[in-house]
Amino acid sequence: MTTPLTITAATTxxxxxxxxxxxxxxxxxDVILLSGPLGAGKTTFAQGFGRGLGIDGPIVSPTFTIARELDGRFADGSPAHLIHVDAYRLGGTAYAPGQNSVDRLLDELESLGLDEELGEPGEHTVILMEWGEQMAAALAPERLEIGISRPSAHDDSGVAPTSDGARIVTITPCGGDWDSRLTALPR
Incomplete structure (x- = not known):
């Protein structure tokens, strides 16, 4: 793992x-993992990601469907198959005797038919997983981890926090050629 890249996203x-x-x-x-608290901007990032792949359909949080599959094109024009996963609801509290949380998550992915796609995405498949940090090492030794945080919106104004405001995005390459590819991102 190399030094993370930190970018401020000032607006939605x-x-x-x-x-x-x-x-x-x-x-x-490629496997890309998004993490951050509720309301951090993971789905907003995913919408831009879908736009970048030329996906016409709406990109919405797959919280209740667990995964959505959409088709677009990579920058080189080749077909792209996006699997957008939201692992928030995976990994419930009912474990088999001796089963750890990663094994439980992998079992749930298998029951959904996602284990093979996530373990070894096809040559045209990219995985974008929200809330997947708990199974990162088990799924993909080569991945891009994107953590999104919101500076504290608490002040003395009495105004409730909103979804507006800057986000701090930390991009961490893990293996593969991510280091060289990240040089193309705007700073």
């Missing part, structure tokens, strides 16, 4: 632009 649109920029450097077989 800049978060989408960052998602599109990351999509422009992806290739088939």
């Amino acid at each position: 649109e800049s978060m989408r632009e960052l998602g599109a920029a990351v999509a422009s450097i992806t290739t088939g077989g």
Whole structure:
């Protein structure tokens, strides 16, 4: 793992632009993990990522469907098959005796038919997984981890926090040729 890249996304649109920029450097077989608290901007990033792949359909959080599959094109024009996964609801509390949380998550992915796609994406498939950090090492030793945080919106104004405001995005390459590809991202 190398030094993470930190980018500030000042607006919702800049978060989408960052998602599109990351999509422009992806290739088939890539796994990208998004993490951050509720409301951090993971789905907004995913919308930009979909835009960057030329996907026409809406990109919405797959929280209740667990995964959505959409087709577009990589930057080189080759077909792209996006599997957008939301692992938030995976890994419930009911474990078999001796089963650890990663094994439980992998079992759930298998029951959904996603284990093979996630373990070894096809040559035209890219995985974009929200809330997947708990199974990162088990799924993909080569991956791009994107952590999104929101600086504290708490102040003395009495105004409730909104989805507006800057986000701090930390992009960490893990294996593969991610280091060289990240040089193409705007700083």
